[in-house]
Amino acid sequence: MLTGKQKRFLRSKAHHLNPIFQVGKGGVNENMVKQIAEALEVRELIKVSVLQNCDQDRDEVAEVLSSGTNAELVQVIGNTIVLYKESKENKQLELPR
Template sequence: MLTGKQKRFLRAAAHHLDPIFQVGKGGVNENMTKQISEALEVRELIKVSILQNCDDDRNTVANELVAGTRAELVQVIGNTVVLYKESRENKQIELPKSR
């Protein structure tokens, strides 16, 4: 579980990132969560864009992505979801220590 300080740090780090996945009309599926998990292993921090034609609510999509990838939800802002998952082999982001 991320602390407020760690989430703030990750939001700042994600600010300049572009979304690398899009959730559209089909919603979240197994193949998409597998690809997002692989991307999280490489990058640790990603943005996912939710398109206008997506039938699901943005918070529902965010929760499905978190459950499917076992990642941490950093932020849902507009139609963009920011996810973080610590990489097992390729750790790049050093989070601020929690007390």
């Protein structure tokens, strides 16, 4: 579980990132969860955009993605979800205590 200080740090790091996944009309499926998990292993911190034609609520999408990938939900702002998962192989971010 992330502390408030760690979430603030991750939000500041995510500010300059562009969303690399989009959730559209089909919603979240197994393949998307798998691809996002792989992207988290490489990048640790990613943004996911929820398109307006998505059938699911953005909070519901965020919950499904974070539980499916075992990642921490950092923030849901507008239609953008920020996810963080510490990488096993290539660790890049050092979280504050």
